[in-house]
Amino acid sequence: MTAGKTPGMEPEKASARLRTAGLRPTRQRVALADLLFRQGDRHVTAESLHGEAKAVGCKVSLATVYNTLHQFTEVGLLQQVVVEAARFYFDTNLGDHQHFYDEEDGALTDIPAGTIAVSGVPAPPEGTQIARVDVVVRITRN
Amino acid sequence: MTAGKTPGMEPEKASARLRTAGLRPTRQRVALADLLFRQGDRHVTAESLHGEAKAVGCKVSLATVYNTLHQFTEVGLLQQVVVEAARFYFDTNLGDHQHFYDEEDGALTDIPAGTIAVSGVPAPPEGTQIARVDVVVRITRN
DNA sequence: ATAGCTGCAAATGCTTTGCAAGGCC
DNA sequence: GGCCTTGCAAAGCATTTGCAGCTAT
Numbered sequence: 001m002t003a004g005k006t007p008g009m010e011p012e013k014a015s016a017r018l019r020t021a022g023l024r025p026t027r028q029r030v031a032l033a034d035l036l037f038r039q040g041d042r043h044v045t046a047e048s049l050h051g052e053a054k055a056v057g058c059k060v061s062l063a064t065v066y067n068t069l070h071q072f073t074e075v076g077l078l079q080q081v082v083v084e085a086a087r088f089y090f091d092t093n094l095g096d097h098q099h100f101y102d103e104e105d106g107a108l109t110d111i112p113a114g115t116i117a118v119s120g121v122p123a124p125p126e127g128t129q130i131a132r133v134d135v136v137v138r139i140t141r142n
Numbered sequence: 143m144t145a146g147k148t149p150g151m152e153p154e155k156a157s158a159r160l161r162t163a164g165l166r167p168t169r170q171r172v173a174l175a176d177l178l179f180r181q182g183d184r185h186v187t188a189e190s191l192h193g194e195a196k197a198v199g200c201k202v203s204l205a206t207v208y209n210t211l212h213q214f215t216e217v218g219l220l221q222q223v224v225v226e227a228a229r230f231y232f233d234t235n236l237g238d239h240q241h242f243y244d245e246e247d248g249a250l251t252d253i254p255a256g257t258i259a260v261s262g263v264p265a266p267p268e269g270t271q272i273a274r275v276d277v278v279v280r281i282t283r284n
Numbered sequence: 285a286t287a288g289c290t291g292c293a294a295a296t297g298c299t300t301t302g303c304a305a306g307g308c309c
Numbered sequence: 310g311g312c313c314t315t316g317c318a319a320a321g322c323a324t325t326t327g328c329a330g331c332t333a334t
Binding site (some may be wrong): 092 | 176177178179182183184185186187188191211214215217218221222224225226227228229230231232233234235236241242243244245248250251252253257258259260261262263264266267269270271272273274275276277278279280281282283284
C-alpha cells in the first residue's frame with residue numbers, strides 16, 4: 001500500500017497553477033489539480049474524481065471535491081458542461097429551434113427555427129447515430 | 143372567480159389530440175393538454191404547470207403532472223429542453239469546443255474547436271449579453 | 285496568529301416509485 | 310370487467326450547507 005504518499009509526480013506544477021489562480025495550494029487541491037491536469041483533456045464528475053482520488057490513496061471528502069471543482073471553475077481552470085436536466089423544462093414548440101437561457105432568472109426564450117445554423121457536425125462515433133443537436137445561448141444581465 | 147368550472151373552452155380539441163397520440167383522454171390529461179396547447183409556443187416545468195392547473199381549479203397531483211409531461215414527450219407532443227445540470231460534468235479543455243453526449247451511458251466526448259460552426263445567433267434580449275453558446279450533439283446506439 | 289480549508293452529517297430540492305383506489309372503454 | 314391512471318407519501322440522488330477542527334502562510 002502506498003497510502004499516505006504523494007499521489008502525483010508533479011505536484012509542483014499543480015501548486016504553481018493554483019497559486020497563479022489565487023488559490024491556496026492545500027494538499028487536497030494539489031492532489032485534485034494533479035489528477036485533473038496531468039493527463040490531456042478530460043471530463044469528470046465530482047464522484048468520478050472523488051473515486052480517482054481515493055484510488056491513488058488521497059483522502060478527500062466528497063464535499064471538498066465539490067468545493068474544489070467549483071472553485072477551479074470560477075477561476076477559469078475548468079469549464080462546466082451541461083447535458084442532463086436538473087429541472088425539466090418542456091417546450092410545446094416541436095420545431096427545430098434553439099433557446100436563449102437566462103442563467104439568472106431561469107427564463108427560457110425561443111429562437112425561431114431557421115435563425116441559427118449549425119454546420120460541420122462530425123460523424124458520430126461508430127455504432128451511434130445523432131439523436132439531435134441542442135444549442136443553448138446562455139445570457140446574463142449587463 | 144371561476145374555480146370549479148371546466149378550465150378550458152376547447153377540451154374537445156385536446157381530447158382528440160390525445161386520442162390521436164394513443165393516450166386515454168382522462169380529465170387530468172385533457173386539462174393539462176388544454177393549458178399547454180391552447181396558447182402558442184410555451185415553456186413549462188412540472189411545477190409551473192401544476193401551479194397553473196391549480197389556478198384554474200383543476201385538481202391534479204404533482205406526480206401526475208410529471209407522468210403526463212413525460213408521456214406527452216414520449217408521444218411527440220412536447221420536447222424537453224436541457225439547460226440546468228443535474229449532474230455536474232467538468233471539462234479540463236477550456237477551448238471553444240463542443241461535445242457528443244451518449245444519453246445511454248452518459249459518456250461525454252470532445253468535438254475539437256473549429257469543427258462545428260454556429261452562425262446566425264441573434265442579438266440577445268435587451269439588457270443581456272451572451273455568456274456562451276453551448277452545443278451538445280446527443281447520440282444514441284444504433 | 286489568523287484567515288481560509290476541510291470533513292462530517294444533516295438538509296435541500298426536484299424527481300421517481302410503490303401501491304391502493306378510482307376512472308375510461 | 311379489466312386495464313390504465315391517479316394520488317399520496319415515502320424514497321432516491323446529486324448537490325449544498327453549517328459548523329467544529331485543522332492548516333498554510
